[in-house]
Amino acid sequence: MIKWRAESTHLCFYPFLSSASKYVEESGATLENLISSATFERARLRGKARILEAIKDGVIIKPAVITNAQAEMELLSYPFARILVSCIHDAHLVRRYVLSEAKAAHELLLADSSRDGDIIYEMAEEFSIHVDFFREHVQMPFVDYLRFTANLHDKKWKLVNRGLEKGRVKLEKGEFIRIIQEAIYERIMKDLPLNVPIAVCGAIKGYTDDIKRELEETRKKFGDAECFIVKDPNFFPPCITHILSNLKEGINVTHGARFAVTAFLLNLGLTEDEIIEIYKNSPDFEEEQTRYQVRHIAGDMGSVRYTAPSCGTMRTYGNCIGSDDICEKISHPLNYYRLKLKTKPKKSQAKAHA
Amino acid sequence: MNDKTKKFVTAKFGEYYRRTKVEIPTDLGMREWGFVLFDHYYPAKLVMRRHKAFTAEDELVNHLRENAPAHAYHSTAIYKYPTAKMAEKGWLGADLIFDLDADHVIGEAEFQSYTYEHILMSVKEETLKLIDFLLNDFGFPGNQMELVFSGSRGYHIHIETEQVRGLGSRERREIVDYVMATGLDINSFLVADSKVKSGKKSGREDLMLIPEGWGKRVLKGLIVFLHEIAAMEEKQAIKEVKSVGAMERKKAKEILRIANDETVMSRIEKGQIPRFSDSIWQGLSKSAEAKYSAYADKPDAPVTADIKRLIRLPTSLHGKSSLQVKPLSIDTFDDFDPLVDAVVFGDSLIEITATRNSSITMKGESYEVEEDEVASVPEHAALYFLCRGVAEIK
Numbered sequence A: 001m002i003k004w005r006a007e008s009t010h011l012c013f014y015p016f017l018s019s020a021s022k023y024v025e026e027s028g029a030t031l032e033n034l035i036s037s038a039t040f041e042r043a044r045l046r047g048k049a050r051i052l053e054a055i056k057d058g059v060i061i062k063p064a065v066i067t068n069a070q071a072e073m074e075l076l077s078y079p080f081a082r083i084l085v086s087c088i089h090d091a092h093l094v095r096r097y098v099l100s101e102a103k104a105a106h107e108l109l110l111a112d113s114s115r116d117g118d119i120i121y122e123m124a125e126e127f128s129i130h131v132d133f134f135r136e137h138v139q140m141p142f143v144d145y146l147r148f149t150a151n152l153h154d155k156k157w158k159l160v161n162r163g164l165e166k167g168r169v170k171l172e173k174g175e176f177i178r179i180i181q182e183a184i185y186e187r188i189m190k191d192l193p194l195n196v197p198i199a200v201c202g203a204i205k206g207y208t209d210d211i212k213r214e215l216e217e218t219r220k221k222f223g224d225a226e227c228f229i230v231k232d233p234n235f236f237p238p239c240i241t242h243i244l245s246n247l248k249e250g251i252n253v254t255h256g257a258r259f260a261v262t263a264f265l266l267n268l269g270l271t272e273d274e275i276i277e278i279y280k281n282s283p284d285f286e287e288e289q290t291r292y293q294v295r296h297i298a299g300d301m302g303s304v305r306y307t308a309p310s311c312g313t314m315r316t317y318g319n320c321i322g323s324d325d326i327c328e329k330i331s332h333p334l335n336y337y338r339l340k341l342k343t344k345p346k347k348s349q350a351k352a353h354a
Numbered sequence B: 001m002n003d004k005t006k007k008f009v010t011a012k013f014g015e016y017y018r019r020t021k022v023e024i025p026t027d028l029g030m031r032e033w034g035f036v037l038f039d040h041y042y043p044a045k046l047v048m049r050r051h052k053a054f055t056a057e058d059e060l061v062n063h064l065r066e067n068a069p070a071h072a073y074h075s076t077a078i079y080k081y082p083t084a085k086m087a088e089k090g091w092l093g094a095d096l097i098f099d100l101d102a103d104h105v106i107g108e109a110e111f112q113s114y115t116y117e118h119i120l121m122s123v124k125e126e127t128l129k130l131i132d133f134l135l136n137d138f139g140f141p142g143n144q145m146e147l148v149f150s151g152s153r154g155y156h157i158h159i160e161t162e163q164v165r166g167l168g169s170r171e172r173r174e175i176v177d178y179v180m181a182t183g184l185d186i187n188s189f190l191v192a193d194s195k196v197k198s199g200k201k202s203g204r205e206d207l208m209l210i211p212e213g214w215g216k217r218v219l220k221g222l223i224v225f226l227h228e229i230a231a232m233e234e235k236q237a238i239k240e241v242k243s244v245g246a247m248e249r250k251k252a253k254e255i256l257r258i259a260n261d262e263t264v265m266s267r268i269e270k271g272q273i274p275r276f277s278d279s280i281w282q283g284l285s286k287s288a289e290a291k292y293s294a295y296a297d298k299p300d301a302p303v304t305a306d307i308k309r310l311i312r313l314p315t316s317l318h319g320k321s322s323l324q325v326k327p328l329s330i331d332t333f334d335d336f337d338p339l340v341d342a343v344v345f346g347d348s349l350i351e352i353t354a355t356r357n358s359s360i361t362m363k364g365e366s367y368e369v370e371e372d373e374v375a376s377v378p379e380h381a382a383l384y385f386l387c388r389g390v391a392e393i394k
Helices: A018-027 A031-036 A038-057 A068-088 A091-115 A118-126 A142-148 A173-189 A198-203 A205-222 A238-248 A255-268 A272-279 A287-298 A311-316 A325-329 A333-342 A347-353 B003-019 B057-067 B116-137 B169-180 B214-231 B234-244 B249-260 B262-269 B278-295 B301-305 B379-388
Strands: A137-141 A168-172 B033-036 B048-052 B071-075 B077-079 B091-094 B096-101 B145-149 B154-159 B190-192 B207-209 B310-312 B349-354 B358-362 B365-369 B374-378 B391-393
Touching: A018 A068, A031 A038, A031 A068, A031 A198, A038 A068, A038 A091, A038 A205, A068 A091, A068 A198, A068 A205, A091 A118, A091 A173, A118 A173, A137 A142, A137 A173, A142 A168, A142 A173, A142 B169, A168 A173, A198 A205, A238 A255, A238 A272, A255 A272, A255 A287, A255 A333, A272 A287, A325 A333, B003 B057, B003 B379, B003 B391, B033 B057, B071 B077, B096 B116, B096 B169, B096 B301, B116 B145, B116 B154, B116 B169, B154 B310, B169 B301, B207 B214, B214 B234, B214 B249, B214 B262, B214 B278, B234 B249, B234 B278, B249 B262, B249 B278, B349 B379, B358 B379, B365 B374, B365 B379, B374 B379, B379 B391
Parallel strands: none
Antiparallel strands: A137 A168, B033 B048, B033 B071, B071 B310, B077 B091, B096 B154, B145 B154, B190 B207, B349 B374, B349 B391, B358 B365
8 A cells, every 4th residue: 555645644634444444543543632632623513514514415525735734634524523423313404414524525525536546446455345446447346346235326327237247237436436435434423423421511611512503504594304304204106105104904904005105204313102003993903013123124123224115116016106296206205205295385475375 | 645655655755765865965964944735734734844953964864864744854054053933044155056846947937837747848948948058158167056946846056155155145146137038138248349440430330249148149149030031921021020029110121121131130140230220229239138038047036036045955855756866977967867867766666546637658668547547556656646646555
């Protein structure tokens, strides 16, 4: 590996790299210092700024870094931001923050890789992806490809639409960098929220309060549409409504339909208990069994976190029932919900009509 | 199946397990096992005795010899605690499994008119297609795929490499979608030809249909279709294009012109696609689809997507047919005839009473029984009729 890569001025922009955490470890900065020492105030402020930028802009802006001291502050702001976001206990904020970090890294990587091709090798190595590099494209094993494209829903990412030969998937370089973003997302998300001692959260309350305030204001301004906190059944697609009404009436519902409705509601952010409640009228209800299944779909048991089935899958299993004109515009039941939520009349307008 | 028949069949199955070396799956001790016995519930109710585990080969072998089960299954998954309740098993990974069964390969309407031999043939064709996908697209070496006759009307493929063990359900679903061509979008394979020098680009150069993965099958479908209509009489060809491509007569004629144009065809055969108008390309895509959809496979998708499935133990017996769940070699698969090669019982004559009309051809001999008829047939045919539930032991 090239020597300068271990330098803080490089690492501070990719603080999730294993060499970056090693650098932090070896720098001698302790948790106690990081949260309270005056030396690290700039790191703490920058850590807070990372999260505020995530809330406001959805991406984290990388500052100009010239000196080693600046680089170290930038680097240390990352673990501090992780502590902050963990103390706030808000799953939506965690996701938004992680996505913003990953997006920022992706943008930087696009720019850096056009200047220095080696950085893609470095990333592939970092995430143990066995990539073969060619002039115009890269090839990676389909198993790695599938693992890192779990959250990429555009049809162009479907394996069936890729050149797959002898177990290797062909990708353009830009596409591979997009996949690295997914790997970065996974890396940053890992272990979040951290299990931070209450005393530590207490010591940095000043920072977390500022963040909470910003979070509330942003939510007020934009509504909670993106955060999916509103769970209004009036906005559910007809297929889900149909299954829910059958469950309510105690009609036995197929396994596939149960899966669909459970995944859909989990994706909207309903809790395990709220979902179990829905199944209580089923003729074959068994709480323990249901809890197990809900947890499995939620991905709490080492399985993949499931996304509700797409319209295509719903159709395949005969669960697409009562399709309406909004269904024409979407290919996924969750998008039905999003679309209807976006177009819902504002309260004031509703009043004017009344 | 009456008690006397159950006793007879159990004894015969037991003999089989005493004289046969059964296949021991990898990671034996980490798998869950399940068995259906010829018990007093059978066959009205199939009671699966599951959550069992065996730490040593002997234990499994003895269990099979003592119980002579109607059906024997092991988990595709390996677990930390295979005997625990589902939630507490500690999933560590699972083999990648494909199940090709007549139910999924043949439409319900055709099912009635097909003979057993005919059904088996169709499923075999689908299995050969799947093997091609696994070897050439997914790159699994032949020696890492275990091909098994299911003992009834289909085939299983087990892949047990480390590489696939950790795949989750979603990833497995993507693999199934691939072999079934679910969600295939032709346009994903259509790109601007990078070989054209950038300086000369006019925006009207041919596009390239990338001949990789499904791209090669799409291209093949397109070419086959165009050749087919070129060989037809004009009237018939236009009718064909109109219906397959769902388009009006004028456009259909245009497509026929393409098919008859040698220079355009020679470009298409090299994967170069002229920049057709949207409506023409749409018609061509639909026409290609009509052909390439035949290259798609029809496995039982949920089986592959399920990471905690039980699957039949290769070399065990299938209680509804008495045939062996037989491991096969890909090289000799073409010659495999289940009604000869998966027959494990002998030729001594056994007297049975038929309870329904039925017929079967085994080892090249045809047997037919009529309701209430007492027949003396070779042991292997007798066990087939008894297991099928169309006869009782005399």
